Amino acid sequence: MIYNRVSTVIGERRMNIAEVARLTGLKYNTIYSIYYDKTKGIEFETLDKLCFALDCTPNDLFRYVPDEN
Numbered sequence: 867m868i869y870n871r872v873s874t875v876i877g878e879r880r881m882n883i884a885e886v887a888r889l890t891g892l893k894y895n896t897i898y899s900i901y902y903d904k905t906k907g908i909e910f911e912t913l914d915k916l917c918f919a920l921d922c923t924p925n926d927l928f929r930y931v932p933d934e935n
Contacts, residue, residue, distance in 0.1 A: 869929040870903045875920055889919035 876886055883901055887894045892915060899905045900916075913924055920927075 867931055867933055869931065870900070870927070871929055872916065872927050873901045873903075875922055875926055876901065879920060881920075886916070886919055890915040892916075 876883070883897045884894060886892075887897045890897070890912075892912060896912065900908060900912075913927070916927060917923060
């Protein structure tokens with residue numbers, strides 16, 4: 867399973883959704899949906915902008931934990 871850590875990373879940097887939206891040029895609603903894990907996916911361009919604004923890698927924003935079947 868892939869876990870969304872975007873809200874954690876934003877919090878660690880003491881930023882808010884509006885500030886991230888401003889830095890990335892993305893809509894507030896886009897960041898809001900990602901922050902609250904309400905999306906089914908994310909475009910690479912969006913991920914690139916988030917990584918640039920938050921000075922991180924995709925690995926910082928998402929964690930993969932294998933399912934235990």
